[in-house]
Structure formats: structure tokens, C-alpha cells
Amino acid sequence: xxxxxxxxxxxxxxxxxxxxxxxxxxxxxxxxxxxxxxxxxxxxxxxxxxxxxxxxxxxxxxxxxxxxxxxxxxxxxxxxxxxxxxxxxxxxxxxxxxxxxxxxxxxxxxxxxxxxxxxxxxxxxxxxx
Numbered sequence: 001x002x003x004x005x006x007x008x009x010x011x012x013x014x015x016x017x018x019x020x021x022x023x024x025x026x027x028x029x030x031x032x033x034x035x036x037x038x039x040x041x042x043x044x045x046x047x048x049x050x051x052x053x054x055x056x057x058x059x060x061x062x063x064x065x066x067x068x069x070x071x072x073x074x075x076x077x078x079x080x081x082x083x084x085x086x087x088x089x090x091x092x093x094x095x096x097x098x099x100x101x102x103x104x105x106x107x108x109x110x111x112x113x114x115x116x117x118x119x120x121x122x123x124x125x126x127x128x129x
Contacts, residue, residue: 012041017041017048030060031060032062035063037070046067046070050073068113072112072115084099084100086098089119089123107121
């Protein structure tokens with residue numbers, strides 16, 4: 001027996017998982033940009049999507065996230081030579097971007113889920129000028 005439901009009536013989690021997996025599986029040698037792929041998703045599937053991204057060697061990803069579980073899953077599973085993490089912040093009414101060093105990536109793993117509560121430790125010290 002096959003039961004079919006319209007896509008619009010399935011859960012937000014299932015809709016988002018289907019969307020992201022379809023995007024990954026139907027692209028090769030592509031650049032994929034995901035804004036908060038973990039949003040509105042059950043935590044198990046947040047980790048599932050993050051790990052699928054981490055193990056995908058055929059595409060390049062640009063991802064924004066505020067979710068420590070998603071970030072940690074990607075960071076733990078992606079080969080270190082294949083990952084770059086940037087912190088964005090506001091200073092003097094301007095958006096600034098800072099690339100994190102390999103040592104700072106290790107600090108993120110040490111901080112675990114508290115990483116987003118400790119972002120200031122990764123920001124450059126302001127000039128008192």
C-alpha cells in the first residue's frame with residue numbers, strides 16, 4: 001500500500017530535508033548557498049543535513065548558521081583542509097568579517113555548544129585610538 005500526501009501538508013522538517021538533500025544530490029561541481037539550513041528542523045535532521053554537507057566532496061558550500069549543533073557537526077566531519085569558518089560582526093556601523101584560524105577552529109570544538117555565547121573571543125581587539 002502506498003500512501004501519498006501533498007508536499008504542503010508534511011512537516012517543516014521533512015520539507016526542508018527533502019529540499020536540501022535534493023539540492024545536494026542534483027548538483028555536482030557546484031556552489032550551493034544555504035541560509036540557516038537547520039531552521040525549523042528537528043535536531044536529528046539538523047545533524048543529518050550537516051553531516052551530508054560535510055561528506056559531500058563534489059560541491060562547495062557557503063552556509064550561514066546560528067546553530068551550534070549544525071556548526072559542530074560540519075566542523076567535526078569535514079576534513080580540516082576543506083573548511084573555512086568566518087565570523088561576521090558589527091563594528092563602527094560596518095559589517096566586518098573575520099576568517100578563523102585552525103587554532104580557533106579547535107577552540108570552537110572545545111567550546112562545544114557554547115560557541116555562539118563566546119563569539120567575542122574570536123573578534124579582533126578594538127583599537128582604543
